[in-house]
Amino acid sequence: MTRRAYNRLSQDRRRTDLLEATLTCVADLGLDRAGARQIAERAGVSAGLIRHYFPSKDEMVRAAYAYLMGQMTAAAEDSGAGDALSPEAALAEVIAANFAPPSLSGVKVSLWATFVGRVRVDPAYADIHREGYREFLDLLEARIHPVLVAQGCPADPARCKHLAIALNGLIDGLWIEGSLGHGLYDARRLPAIALAAAEGILRLPDTTLTRHLALEDERS
Amino acid sequence: MTRRAYNRLSQDRRRTDLLEATLTCVADLGLDRAGARQIAERAGVSAGLIRHYFPSKDEMVRAAYAYLMGQMTAAAEDSGAGDALSPEAALAEVIAANFAPPSLSGVKVSLWATFVGRVRVDPAYADIHREGYREFLDLLEARIHPVLVAQGCPADPARCKHLAIALNGLIDGLWIEGSLGHGLYDARRLPAIALAAAEGILRLPDTTLTRHLALEDERS
């Protein structure tokens, strides 16, 4: 029997190919059915190669989780940091970005949930999760503070942190249910719902954040 | 070799034993390592018995998810429905119940997340999830409406629904992060954070909900 033709790829390229194939398989099949052979096939590679890049399949899955979280937090940190926006617009953009593609994605939520299911059991997953959560919390806090001072609201660190925790909860919960697409309501209303709720949580005047909705629609 | 001693149980008892063993195994080991043999052992039963109660192991896992969601929604519907509380106190209780045991639980979040990870791929999981989500949404809406009218706020159905969606997101997100116990802040502050944020989302005066916090502490 003749061997399969193949071409050598750079280490980094092959590695991320494997990681992305892992994510695709986990999202499509679930953690239990995402076997080494299927991941390798999806990456266009034979199964034995996995052990050449990762000490074990479990470690590869862990690395895939870290890879996913890295992508997501990087995307979050990019949003609302572009030009010199007003503090209110920047905060609104960070919030609203979670309710439009690519953040709003059934695949991403499936992966996120699958991995979160292991946080309690596997310390490595717990570390990755904690790190991602902390980064997003810090980002929110940094975006909240200037808005509060600009609006003349109390902005002591303790209050900012509590508000960031609440805002993060709101975003997470809405993002999950919205991305799952259960069809109980129109997901296109999520940005408006989220921004209005954020206004309330921060005790800002009406339309302080929601008035930046139309701008984003025009820009896209 | 002598056979194992055993005693017959009622069908319902054996069934729920198997379902609870399934949940324990999934929470402790993850979906992939929760094998039929381990679940059976945890239920004090031999592996072959599973097929006597469920057409397949996958169907048993699905049934375990439905069982878990049934427990959780039943617990949610009980909270704040006891005696003749004020609308504000009833709403506060429904919200705060999510941030104290038994709702606030690492095991429950792990299970919830693990199963949500299959929603996108398996329609049976999607149905169970949608049903539980809808029920909690309806419960929140029913608790929100009387508060709004009592406070003289606008309470049309569309607004109530949007507020329920936002409030559910807030609760879900805070519940997840709080139950995972990442140690980034003291989880005992969650009820206060959640109630204050809910006040803001509903645009209620300060302490409308939070003043019911002390009462709950005293009662327990």
Added chain:
DNA sequence: TTCGCTGTTGTACGAATGTAAAACAAATCT
């Protein structure tokens, strides 16, 4: 060109998986 290196494939193996079906025992019925 030839050599050496290493990324890659193919195969093999033990363990674990879900499931089927036979053997058995405990309760129920007559």
Added chain:
DNA sequence: AGATTTGTTTTACATTCGTACAACAGCGAA
């Protein structure tokens, strides 16, 4: 008490899993 039913265990089997390892092939260096 004996017969019957059925909940339960046991054994068996085909499959799949993760992994180890030897063989091979592409590529740069000499």
